[in-house]
Amino acid sequence: MTETKARIAILGASGYTGAELVRLLARHPRVSIVALTADRKAGQSMAEVFPQFAPLTLPPLVTIDEVDWTGVDLAFCALPHGTTQQVIKRTLDANPQLKIVDLSADFRLRDPGAYEEWYGHAHQALELQQEAVYGIVELYREDVRKARLVANPGCYTTTAILPVVPLIEAGAIDPSVIVVDAKSGVTGAGRSAKESLLYTEVTDGMHAYGVGSHRHTAELDQEYSKAAGRSVVPSFTPHLIPMSRGIYATIYVNTAPGVDAAGVHRVLADFYASEAFVHVLPLGQVPQSRFVKGSNMCFIGVAKDRVPGRVIVISTTDNLVKGASGQAVQNMNVMLSYPETLGLEQIALFP
Template identity: 85%
Template sequence: MTEGRARIAILGASGYTGAELVRLLARHPRVEIVALTADRKAGQSMADVFPQFAPLTLPKLITIDEVDWTGVDLAFCALPHGTTQQVIKRVFESAPHIKMVDLSADFRLRDPGVYEQWYGHPHQALELQQEAVYGVVELYRSDIRKARLVANPGCYTTTAILPVVPLIEAGAIEPDHIVIDAKSGVTGAGRSAKESLLYAEVTDGMHAYGVGSHRHMAELDQEYSKAAGRTVVPSFTPHLIPMTRGIYATIYVKTGAGVGAEGVHRVLADFYKGEPFVHVLPLGQVPQTRFVKGSNMAFIGVIKDRAPDRVIVISTTDNLVKGASGQAVQNMNLVLGFPETTGLEQIALFP
């Protein structure tokens, strides 16, 4: 361990979000990666799985059972949904000093009954769910600083929550008239081999999926309802598009009397003034995925619709950075008391 550095483990390092964590943390000045797990690839080097890491000196991939938790300060869980609850429960039982940032959906929903409804099985760590903090930094910063367990939000939800929650809280829009048309790059589906994600199946086309039933709806319901102080059920439809990275959410809202696009823009610009990773564009300017690719930024645009009481809000993030691993590092920085932007100052990769 390098003096003064936090010791970090990444569980599930062989997936896209795990690799993105390695990319971001490898040059983070305040941490040292001391453990990387990938059960099916245990024994291999990280460079065997992701050759871009060949120049780096990194720990060998091992199984979770082989991790020496006494030498870990914080762990990222980049494991599949439905597996993390038991893993984190076991880790906390043996090493309660550890902090956790979970990138799965296992602790995002505060109501265990809602979790069971959407994920088809009872929650396996109810006592931990009670202490988990939902990790949208811009909304829950003070709670995250004190957390032992942070539930990192989904990519779609991060991209749709950032522009909408401040508008609901300000009373600038009508909560019952929110329509979210969202698109994701293929990495949002993970690295597992799936026929539907083959090049020939995805390229030169676009399709909706999870129509009327996508699990991220539960997170949107939760956060929008909390902001409104009553039940809010938005319309949300995700689409898969033939690009590697990016989330692009076109959100249609109805404003209150006299608010209009100018009022919506004013609320968002004021709310995010000074925020390092959320940038509200000038009124009428449309964001593009290419201008956030590889960065931890969210770009938000506000555009007038033809009807004076309708406004189009467009939000975009990189699904692997602000939508996953970058936000997870942002959460880690808060939990460990580091400056929030540390290791995340990269400008987007363009062209």
């Protein structure tokens, strides 16, 4: 008997995360892509925008207003930050049974005051914000399973939350001293043409940006504080490095009394022992970003510092997969009661 396929819409399919969703979903055995939207690219085919999709039969790119929502089961919103709240509110008002995974930052912060502080304007869909679930499945699986609206976390934050939250919850580290030094590939800045992202502006060098003010910091504040049961204010600095995709986070922590690097490693290894998409390396081994490229994996390494009481935790993900579209598909699988790994079994592409 042929299994019924969920009908999927992708809003914002002409960007990097939209294209990654198409790549992952095109071979997913339980879904059918029925609508693809773009703004400036409306009227074109997906193959005209991304030639790698030429062999596939896909819907044409249309505007959001042209989507026929009849029978659509779930929509991915890969729209720019600040534009999604009204779109989702309008869409759910007309289609209350629709499930949504939002890849923007518009529903990630539970506190409307924090959202206004970090994004510079009041939240436009407060009633939906109250029901939105923060979509790190490894931490909120049962909430995601029951959700209508899932806020897909940021790429930096996914990479930094997965290794740190279990350590805070276990009391293995001092939450008052957490330093996250993270690097991102250029796709993390999106596909829009920007002078600062030209090849000659990016290659042969690296630089910090958003120093002391990057908006992903708010997600770290939120999740670390929730794990600790009190306010936690980590230090976070992002850097742009000349590679197309990947996040690499080196995280410095102070351990709780009586806990050493082996104890930190044991907490993480035990916490993620049964998780399909988080792999904790043996103590002392250091992950590389190429270990996860193109996959939905997060690799974590733990190393002891030369100073007793300090430990270095290193975490890496592909910013377009586990940091965005792959995690979104993982959320979809849980929301639709599919096997969580379905369509996400890819091993990293190497070399």
